[in-house]
Amino acid sequence: MTACVLKRDAGLSGMHKMDQKKKFEPLGSGTEAVWGGEVPAQSGAPTQPAIAQSVAFGYADVDSWQAVALGQEPGHIYSRNTNPTVKVLEEKVRLLEGAEAATSFASGMAAISNTVFALVKPGDRLVTVKDTYGGTNQLFREFLPRMGVNVCLCETVDGDQIEREVGNGCRMLYLETPTNPTLKVVEIERAARAAHAAGAVVVTDNTFATPINQRPLELGADLVIHSASKFLGGHADALGGIACGAAELVRAIYHFREITGAALDPFAAYLLLRGMKTLELRVERQNANAMAVAGFLERHPGIERVFYPGLVSHPQHEIAKRQMKGGFGGVLSFSIRGGFPAVKAFLPRLKLAHRAANLGSVETVAGPPATTSHVEVSAMDRAAMGIPEALVRYSCGIENVRDLIADLDQALAGVSPQFAAGEVTECVG
Numbered sequence: 001m002t003a004c005v006l007k008r009d010a011g012l013s014g015m016h017k018m019d020q021k022k023k024f025e026p027l028g029s030g031t032e033a034v035w036g037g038e039v040p041a042q043s044g045a046p047t048q049p050a051i052a053q054s055v056a057f058g059y060a061d062v063d064s065w066q067a068v069a070l071g072q073e074p075g076h077i078y079s080r081n082t083n084p085t086v087k088v089l090e091e092k093v094r095l096l097e098g099a100e101a102a103t104s105f106a107s108g109m110a111a112i113s114n115t116v117f118a119l120v121k122p123g124d125r126l127v128t129v130k131d132t133y134g135g136t137n138q139l140f141r142e143f144l145p146r147m148g149v150n151v152c153l154c155e156t157v158d159g160d161q162i163e164r165e166v167g168n169g170c171r172m173l174y175l176e177t178p179t180n181p182t183l184k185v186v187e188i189e190r191a192a193r194a195a196h197a198a199g200a201v202v203v204t205d206n207t208f209a210t211p212i213n214q215r216p217l218e219l220g221a222d223l224v225i226h227s228a229s230k231f232l233g234g235h236a237d238a239l240g241g242i243a244c245g246a247a248e249l250v251r252a253i254y255h256f257r258e259i260t261g262a263a264l265d266p267f268a269a270y271l272l273l274r275g276m277k278t279l280e281l282r283v284e285r286q287n288a289n290a291m292a293v294a295g296f297l298e299r300h301p302g303i304e305r306v307f308y309p310g311l312v313s314h315p316q317h318e319i320a321k322r323q324m325k326g327g328f329g330g331v332l333s334f335s336i337r338g339g340f341p342a343v344k345a346f347l348p349r350l351k352l353a354h355r356a357a358n359l360g361s362v363e364t365v366a367g368p369p370a371t372t373s374h375v376e377v378s379a380m381d382r383a384a385m386g387i388p389e390a391l392v393r394y395s396c397g398i399e400n401v402r403d404l405i406a407d408l409d410q411a412l413a414g415v416s417p418q419f420a421a422g423e424v425t426e427c428v429g
Protein backbone atom coordinates (compact mmCIF):
# COMPACT_ATOMS: atom_id res chain seq x y z
CA MET A 1 0.00 0.00 0.00
CA THR A 2 1.60 3.24 -1.06
CA ALA A 3 0.63 6.79 -0.21
CA CYS A 4 -0.06 9.26 -3.00
CA VAL A 5 2.51 11.98 -3.53
CA LEU A 6 1.75 15.10 -5.50
CA LYS A 7 4.92 16.48 -7.11
CA ARG A 8 4.86 20.20 -7.19
CA ASP A 9 7.32 23.05 -7.60
CA ALA A 10 8.38 24.69 -4.37
CA GLY A 11 5.62 26.97 -3.15
CA LEU A 12 3.53 26.67 -6.32
CA SER A 13 0.09 25.22 -6.54
CA GLY A 14 0.10 21.97 -8.49
CA MET A 15 -3.60 22.43 -9.05
CA HIS A 16 -3.09 25.90 -10.53
CA LYS A 17 -0.07 24.70 -12.44
CA MET A 18 -2.24 22.13 -14.19
CA ASP A 19 -4.42 24.96 -15.46
CA GLN A 20 -1.81 26.68 -17.63
CA LYS A 21 -4.14 29.56 -18.53
CA LYS A 22 -4.48 30.73 -14.93
CA LYS A 23 -1.89 32.83 -13.14
CA PHE A 24 0.23 30.69 -10.76
CA GLU A 25 -0.64 31.50 -7.17
CA PRO A 26 1.43 30.10 -4.33
CA LEU A 27 -0.68 28.13 -1.89
CA GLY A 28 -0.91 29.46 1.65
CA SER A 29 1.02 27.71 4.43
CA GLY A 30 -2.20 26.43 6.00
CA THR A 31 -3.15 24.80 2.69
CA GLU A 32 0.33 23.34 2.17
CA ALA A 33 0.26 21.94 5.73
CA VAL A 34 -2.94 20.08 4.85
CA TRP A 35 -2.42 19.14 1.19
CA GLY A 36 1.33 19.34 0.59
CA GLY A 37 2.54 15.98 -0.76
CA GLU A 38 -1.03 14.64 -0.87
CA VAL A 39 -3.88 14.53 -3.39
CA PRO A 40 -7.65 14.06 -2.96
CA ALA A 41 -8.50 10.35 -2.71
CA GLN A 42 -9.79 8.63 -5.87
CA SER A 43 -11.85 5.45 -6.37
CA GLY A 44 -12.10 4.17 -2.81
CA ALA A 45 -8.47 4.95 -1.91
CA PRO A 46 -7.70 5.97 1.69
CA THR A 47 -8.01 9.70 2.30
CA GLN A 48 -5.03 9.64 4.65
CA PRO A 49 -1.40 8.73 3.83
CA ALA A 50 -1.11 4.99 4.40
CA ILE A 51 1.55 3.71 6.77
CA ALA A 52 3.93 1.65 4.63
CA GLN A 53 5.24 -0.31 7.63
CA SER A 54 7.57 -2.48 5.64
CA VAL A 55 11.35 -2.83 5.58
CA ALA A 56 11.48 -3.69 1.88
CA PHE A 57 9.37 -3.46 -1.29
CA GLY A 58 8.88 -6.45 -3.61
CA TYR A 59 9.14 -6.82 -7.40
CA ALA A 60 7.75 -9.56 -9.62
CA ASP A 61 10.56 -9.32 -12.16
CA VAL A 62 14.22 -8.38 -12.02
CA ASP A 63 14.05 -5.77 -14.79
CA SER A 64 11.52 -3.51 -13.02
CA TRP A 65 13.31 -4.11 -9.70
CA GLN A 66 16.59 -3.05 -11.25
CA ALA A 67 15.05 0.01 -12.92
CA VAL A 68 13.83 1.26 -9.52
CA ALA A 69 17.10 0.32 -7.79
CA LEU A 70 19.08 2.30 -10.37
CA GLY A 71 16.72 5.29 -10.07
CA GLN A 72 15.48 4.96 -13.66
CA GLU A 73 11.89 4.38 -12.45
CA PRO A 74 10.18 5.85 -9.39
CA GLY A 75 9.59 3.45 -6.52
CA HIS A 76 10.99 2.14 -3.28
CA ILE A 77 13.44 -0.62 -2.53
CA TYR A 78 14.33 -0.52 1.16
CA SER A 79 13.02 1.77 3.93
CA ARG A 80 16.46 2.84 5.16
CA ASN A 81 16.70 4.60 1.78
CA THR A 82 13.16 5.67 0.91
CA ASN A 83 9.65 4.86 2.08
CA PRO A 84 6.28 6.06 0.69
CA THR A 85 4.91 7.44 4.00
CA VAL A 86 8.20 9.15 4.80
CA LYS A 87 8.22 10.67 1.28
CA VAL A 88 4.88 12.39 1.90
CA LEU A 89 6.29 14.05 5.01
CA GLU A 90 9.45 15.17 3.20
CA GLU A 91 7.33 16.65 0.42
CA LYS A 92 5.08 18.52 2.85
CA VAL A 93 8.02 20.13 4.66
CA ARG A 94 9.75 20.86 1.35
CA LEU A 95 6.71 22.79 0.13
CA LEU A 96 6.26 24.65 3.41
CA GLU A 97 9.88 25.80 3.40
CA GLY A 98 9.92 26.56 -0.35
CA ALA A 99 12.84 24.15 -0.82
CA GLU A 100 14.03 22.25 -3.90
CA ALA A 101 14.42 18.99 -1.99
CA ALA A 102 14.03 17.49 1.47
CA THR A 103 15.25 14.43 3.31
CA SER A 104 14.19 13.13 6.71
CA PHE A 105 15.84 11.57 9.76
CA ALA A 106 15.09 9.65 12.92
CA SER A 107 15.41 12.82 15.05
CA GLY A 108 16.39 16.47 14.86
CA MET A 109 19.90 15.66 16.10
CA ALA A 110 20.22 13.03 13.36
CA ALA A 111 19.29 15.73 10.83
CA ILE A 112 21.87 18.11 12.26
CA SER A 113 24.74 15.65 12.64
CA ASN A 114 24.17 13.98 9.25
CA THR A 115 23.99 17.37 7.53
CA VAL A 116 27.22 18.55 9.13
CA PHE A 117 29.11 15.27 8.66
CA ALA A 118 27.96 14.98 5.05
CA LEU A 119 29.23 18.44 4.12
CA VAL A 120 32.38 19.10 6.17
CA LYS A 121 35.65 17.21 6.20
CA PRO A 122 38.85 17.25 8.27
CA GLY A 123 40.69 20.55 7.85
CA ASP A 124 37.47 22.49 7.09
CA ARG A 125 36.37 25.41 9.22
CA LEU A 126 32.80 25.76 10.49
CA VAL A 127 31.52 29.06 11.86
CA THR A 128 28.54 29.04 14.19
CA VAL A 129 27.01 30.90 17.14
CA LYS A 130 27.47 30.17 20.84
CA ASP A 131 23.76 29.75 21.59
CA THR A 132 22.83 26.69 19.59
CA TYR A 133 20.70 23.92 21.16
CA GLY A 134 22.71 21.91 23.72
CA GLY A 135 23.08 18.79 21.57
CA THR A 136 24.19 20.85 18.57
CA ASN A 137 26.62 22.74 20.79
CA GLN A 138 28.06 19.44 21.98
CA LEU A 139 28.53 18.30 18.39
CA PHE A 140 30.50 21.47 17.65
CA ARG A 141 32.54 21.54 20.84
CA GLU A 142 33.32 17.83 21.21
CA PHE A 143 32.85 15.73 18.07
CA LEU A 144 33.84 18.03 15.20
CA PRO A 145 37.23 19.03 16.70
CA ARG A 146 37.90 15.32 17.30
CA MET A 147 37.44 14.80 13.54
CA GLY A 148 39.88 17.58 12.70
CA VAL A 149 37.20 20.18 11.85
CA ASN A 150 37.95 23.69 13.17
CA VAL A 151 34.95 25.27 14.84
CA CYS A 152 34.58 29.00 15.45
CA LEU A 153 31.85 29.96 17.96
CA CYS A 154 30.74 33.58 17.52
CA GLU A 155 28.77 35.76 19.91
CA THR A 156 25.24 35.00 18.73
CA VAL A 157 24.06 38.59 18.49
CA ASP A 158 27.31 40.09 17.17
CA GLY A 159 26.58 40.41 13.45
CA ASP A 160 29.95 42.11 12.84
CA GLN A 161 31.84 39.21 14.41
CA ILE A 162 29.90 36.63 12.38
CA GLU A 163 30.64 38.59 9.18
CA ARG A 164 34.33 38.88 10.09
CA GLU A 165 34.72 35.20 10.96
CA VAL A 166 33.01 33.86 7.86
CA GLY A 167 35.11 36.35 5.88
CA ASN A 168 38.18 34.56 7.26
CA GLY A 169 37.02 31.52 5.30
CA CYS A 170 34.76 28.61 6.21
CA ARG A 171 33.04 25.65 4.63
CA MET A 172 29.81 26.05 6.61
CA LEU A 173 27.98 28.76 8.53
CA TYR A 174 25.59 27.09 10.95
CA LEU A 175 22.84 29.25 12.51
CA GLU A 176 19.91 28.75 14.84
CA THR A 177 17.38 31.55 15.31
CA PRO A 178 15.62 32.20 17.60
CA THR A 179 17.98 30.32 19.88
CA ASN A 180 17.23 27.77 22.55
CA PRO A 181 16.68 28.79 25.39
CA THR A 182 17.39 32.56 25.50
CA LEU A 183 15.58 33.41 22.25
CA LYS A 184 18.40 35.43 20.74
CA VAL A 185 17.90 36.39 17.10
CA VAL A 186 20.50 36.20 14.33
CA GLU A 187 20.05 38.26 11.16
CA ILE A 188 20.00 35.44 8.61
CA GLU A 189 20.13 37.63 5.50
CA ARG A 190 23.22 39.54 6.60
CA ALA A 191 25.11 36.44 7.81
CA ALA A 192 24.18 34.48 4.67
CA ARG A 193 25.41 37.27 2.38
CA ALA A 194 28.80 37.25 4.08
CA ALA A 195 28.98 33.46 4.06
CA HIS A 196 28.18 33.21 0.36
CA ALA A 197 30.88 35.76 -0.41
CA ALA A 198 33.27 33.36 1.34
CA GLY A 199 31.90 30.36 -0.60
CA ALA A 200 30.30 28.76 2.47
CA VAL A 201 27.11 26.74 2.80
CA VAL A 202 24.54 28.36 5.12
CA VAL A 203 22.49 26.06 7.37
CA THR A 204 19.72 27.34 9.68
CA ASP A 205 17.87 25.44 12.39
CA ASN A 206 14.29 26.67 12.02
CA THR A 207 12.79 24.50 14.77
CA PHE A 208 11.73 27.37 17.05
CA ALA A 209 10.28 29.59 14.33
CA THR A 210 8.64 26.99 12.06
CA PRO A 211 8.00 27.78 8.36
CA ILE A 212 4.78 29.53 9.42
CA ASN A 213 6.82 32.32 11.03
CA GLN A 214 10.14 32.30 9.17
CA ARG A 215 11.41 30.93 5.85
CA PRO A 216 15.23 30.98 6.02
CA LEU A 217 15.69 29.92 2.36
CA GLU A 218 14.05 33.19 1.30
CA LEU A 219 16.55 35.02 3.51
CA GLY A 220 19.55 33.38 1.84
CA ALA A 221 20.08 30.10 3.73
CA ASP A 222 20.97 27.07 1.60
CA LEU A 223 19.60 24.48 3.99
CA VAL A 224 16.94 24.49 6.70
CA ILE A 225 16.85 21.97 9.52
CA HIS A 226 13.96 20.99 11.79
CA SER A 227 13.54 18.89 14.82
CA ALA A 228 10.14 17.62 13.60
CA SER A 229 9.68 16.25 17.12
CA LYS A 230 8.71 19.80 18.15
CA PHE A 231 6.28 22.18 16.40
CA LEU A 232 6.04 20.31 13.09
CA GLY A 233 4.61 17.17 14.70
CA GLY A 234 3.15 19.25 17.51
CA HIS A 235 1.83 16.40 19.65
CA ALA A 236 4.99 15.21 21.43
CA ASP A 237 4.41 11.63 20.29
CA ALA A 238 7.02 11.11 17.55
CA LEU A 239 10.68 11.96 17.02
CA GLY A 240 11.86 13.10 13.62
CA GLY A 241 14.16 15.47 11.76
CA ILE A 242 14.26 17.16 8.36
CA ALA A 243 16.90 18.84 6.23
CA CYS A 244 15.67 20.71 3.15
CA GLY A 245 17.03 23.21 0.68
CA ALA A 246 19.20 23.18 -2.44
CA ALA A 247 18.79 19.87 -4.31
CA GLU A 248 22.51 19.25 -4.77
CA LEU A 249 23.21 19.63 -1.05
CA VAL A 250 20.19 17.54 -0.01
CA ARG A 251 21.38 14.79 -2.40
CA ALA A 252 24.74 14.65 -0.62
CA ILE A 253 23.07 14.59 2.81
CA TYR A 254 20.61 11.90 1.70
CA HIS A 255 23.45 9.77 0.38
CA PHE A 256 25.26 10.05 3.73
CA ARG A 257 22.05 9.20 5.63
CA GLU A 258 21.46 6.11 3.47
CA ILE A 259 24.72 4.76 4.86
CA THR A 260 24.58 6.04 8.45
CA GLY A 261 21.07 4.59 8.59
CA ALA A 262 19.46 7.42 10.59
CA ALA A 263 16.19 6.94 8.67
CA LEU A 264 12.77 8.08 9.89
CA ASP A 265 10.40 5.24 10.79
CA PRO A 266 7.19 5.18 8.69
CA PHE A 267 4.94 5.09 11.76
CA ALA A 268 6.68 8.16 13.18
CA ALA A 269 6.28 9.81 9.75
CA TYR A 270 2.55 9.05 9.85
CA LEU A 271 2.18 10.62 13.32
CA LEU A 272 4.17 13.68 12.25
CA LEU A 273 2.02 14.01 9.10
CA ARG A 274 -1.17 13.84 11.16
CA GLY A 275 0.16 16.56 13.44
CA MET A 276 1.33 18.73 10.56
CA LYS A 277 -2.15 19.19 9.13
CA THR A 278 -2.88 21.69 11.90
CA LEU A 279 0.56 23.33 11.90
CA GLU A 280 -0.60 26.80 10.91
CA LEU A 281 -3.56 26.85 13.32
CA ARG A 282 -1.41 25.64 16.20
CA VAL A 283 1.47 28.01 15.53
CA GLU A 284 -0.81 31.03 15.16
CA ARG A 285 -2.38 30.21 18.54
CA GLN A 286 1.01 29.55 20.12
CA ASN A 287 2.39 32.85 18.76
CA ALA A 288 -0.56 34.72 20.32
CA ASN A 289 -0.32 32.83 23.62
CA ALA A 290 3.43 33.43 23.92
CA MET A 291 3.04 37.14 23.16
CA ALA A 292 0.36 37.57 25.84
CA VAL A 293 2.26 35.48 28.42
CA ALA A 294 5.50 37.40 27.72
CA GLY A 295 3.68 40.73 28.21
CA PHE A 296 2.13 39.50 31.47
CA LEU A 297 5.43 38.22 32.84
CA GLU A 298 7.32 41.36 31.85
CA ARG A 299 5.10 43.33 34.23
CA HIS A 300 5.19 40.74 37.02
CA PRO A 301 7.17 41.65 40.16
CA GLY A 302 8.38 38.06 40.62
CA ILE A 303 10.11 38.04 37.24
CA GLU A 304 13.61 39.36 36.68
CA ARG A 305 13.69 39.23 32.91
CA VAL A 306 11.64 37.89 29.99
CA PHE A 307 13.28 36.62 26.80
CA TYR A 308 10.89 36.81 23.84
CA PRO A 309 11.64 38.35 20.42
CA GLY A 310 8.09 39.68 20.13
CA LEU A 311 8.64 42.11 23.02
CA VAL A 312 9.70 45.62 22.03
CA SER A 313 12.24 45.38 24.88
CA HIS A 314 13.98 42.40 23.19
CA PRO A 315 17.40 43.59 21.95
CA GLN A 316 16.88 42.12 18.46
CA HIS A 317 13.17 42.88 18.17
CA GLU A 318 13.63 44.94 14.99
CA ILE A 319 15.55 42.11 13.26
CA ALA A 320 12.93 39.60 14.43
CA LYS A 321 10.16 41.81 13.02
CA ARG A 322 11.90 41.86 9.63
CA GLN A 323 12.62 38.15 9.31
CA MET A 324 9.82 36.50 11.30
CA LYS A 325 6.88 37.42 9.10
CA GLY A 326 4.19 35.26 10.69
CA GLY A 327 4.90 35.81 14.40
CA PHE A 328 7.54 35.34 17.04
CA GLY A 329 6.96 31.71 17.98
CA GLY A 330 5.47 29.80 20.87
CA VAL A 331 8.54 29.61 23.12
CA LEU A 332 9.72 32.19 25.63
CA SER A 333 11.92 32.05 28.68
CA PHE A 334 12.08 34.05 31.88
CA SER A 335 14.21 34.28 34.97
CA ILE A 336 12.52 34.22 38.36
CA ARG A 337 13.62 36.31 41.32
CA GLY A 338 15.12 34.02 43.94
CA GLY A 339 17.48 31.96 41.80
CA PHE A 340 17.33 28.20 41.19
CA PRO A 341 15.54 27.49 44.52
CA ALA A 342 12.70 29.72 43.29
CA VAL A 343 12.58 27.74 40.01
CA LYS A 344 12.36 24.50 42.01
CA ALA A 345 9.50 25.93 44.06
CA PHE A 346 7.72 27.44 41.03
CA LEU A 347 7.66 24.56 38.54
CA PRO A 348 5.77 22.00 40.67
CA ARG A 349 3.08 24.64 41.30
CA LEU A 350 2.17 24.91 37.61
CA LYS A 351 -1.11 23.08 36.98
CA LEU A 352 -1.23 23.59 33.21
CA ALA A 353 2.25 22.56 32.06
CA HIS A 354 4.22 19.38 31.66
CA ARG A 355 7.57 19.66 33.40
CA ALA A 356 9.49 17.96 30.63
CA ALA A 357 12.45 18.31 28.26
CA ASN A 358 10.35 19.21 25.26
CA LEU A 359 8.70 22.11 23.43
CA GLY A 360 6.35 22.83 20.56
CA SER A 361 3.49 20.55 21.58
CA VAL A 362 -0.21 21.35 21.97
CA GLU A 363 0.22 21.22 25.76
CA THR A 364 2.29 23.87 27.52
CA VAL A 365 5.70 22.54 28.58
CA ALA A 366 8.07 24.17 31.05
CA GLY A 367 11.50 23.39 32.41
CA PRO A 368 14.87 24.86 33.33
CA PRO A 369 17.70 24.67 30.76
CA ALA A 370 19.69 22.76 33.40
CA THR A 371 17.41 19.75 32.81
CA THR A 372 16.25 20.46 29.25
CA SER A 373 18.08 22.16 26.37
CA HIS A 374 21.46 22.43 28.14
CA VAL A 375 21.48 19.34 30.33
CA GLU A 376 24.71 18.26 28.58
CA VAL A 377 26.42 21.56 29.41
CA SER A 378 28.08 22.30 32.80
CA ALA A 379 26.73 25.04 35.10
CA MET A 380 29.90 27.02 34.43
CA ASP A 381 29.45 26.79 30.66
CA ARG A 382 25.78 27.70 30.99
CA ALA A 383 26.77 30.83 32.89
CA ALA A 384 29.39 31.64 30.24
CA MET A 385 26.65 31.27 27.59
CA GLY A 386 24.53 33.84 29.45
CA ILE A 387 21.91 31.31 30.58
CA PRO A 388 20.74 32.37 34.06
CA GLU A 389 20.36 29.46 36.54
CA ALA A 390 16.94 30.92 37.44
CA LEU A 391 15.73 30.59 33.84
CA VAL A 392 12.55 28.73 32.92
CA ARG A 393 11.84 27.84 29.31
CA TYR A 394 8.11 27.99 28.69
CA SER A 395 6.66 26.57 25.50
CA CYS A 396 3.08 27.71 25.11
CA GLY A 397 0.54 25.15 24.05
CA ILE A 398 -2.80 25.90 22.41
CA GLU A 399 -4.72 26.31 25.67
CA ASN A 400 -6.80 29.45 26.40
CA VAL A 401 -4.29 32.11 27.29
CA ARG A 402 -6.20 33.50 30.28
CA ASP A 403 -5.91 30.06 31.91
CA LEU A 404 -2.14 29.97 31.26
CA ILE A 405 -1.72 33.45 32.74
CA ALA A 406 -3.82 32.59 35.79
CA ASP A 407 -1.75 29.43 36.25
CA LEU A 408 1.55 31.33 36.05
CA ASP A 409 0.20 33.95 38.42
CA GLN A 410 -0.82 31.45 41.11
CA ALA A 411 2.46 29.51 40.76
CA LEU A 412 4.53 32.70 41.18
CA ALA A 413 2.40 33.83 44.14
CA GLY A 414 2.98 30.40 45.67
CA VAL A 415 6.76 30.79 45.45
CA SER A 416 6.58 33.96 47.51
CA PRO A 417 3.39 35.83 48.45
CA GLN A 418 5.09 39.12 47.59
CA PHE A 419 5.13 37.90 43.96
CA ALA A 420 1.36 38.05 43.68
CA ALA A 421 0.70 40.31 40.70
CA GLY A 422 -0.70 43.73 41.39
CA GLU A 423 1.20 44.42 44.61
CA VAL A 424 3.31 47.27 43.34
CA THR A 425 3.95 49.70 46.20
CA GLU A 426 5.30 53.18 45.69
CA CYS A 427 7.27 54.36 48.69
CA VAL A 428 6.82 58.00 49.51
CA GLY A 429 9.30 60.13 51.48
Ligand SMILES: Cc1ncc(COP(=O)(O)O)c(C=O)c1O
Residues within 6 Å of the ligand: 107, 108, 109, 110, 133, 135, 176, 180, 205, 207, 208, 226, 227, 228, 229, 230, 239, 240, 241, 373
Ligand atom coordinates in the same frame (compact mmCIF):
# COMPACT_ATOMS: atom_id res chain seq x y z
C1 LIG B 1 16.42 24.02 18.24
C2 LIG B 1 16.55 22.53 18.34
N1 LIG B 1 17.19 21.87 17.36
C3 LIG B 1 17.35 20.53 17.40
C4 LIG B 1 16.90 19.78 18.47
C5 LIG B 1 17.11 18.30 18.50
O1 LIG B 1 15.94 17.64 18.13
P1 LIG B 1 15.61 16.11 18.51
O2 LIG B 1 15.32 16.09 19.97
O3 LIG B 1 14.45 15.78 17.65
O4 LIG B 1 16.82 15.31 18.18
C6 LIG B 1 16.21 20.43 19.51
C7 LIG B 1 15.72 19.67 20.65
O5 LIG B 1 15.20 20.21 21.62
C8 LIG B 1 16.05 21.84 19.44
O6 LIG B 1 15.41 22.51 20.40
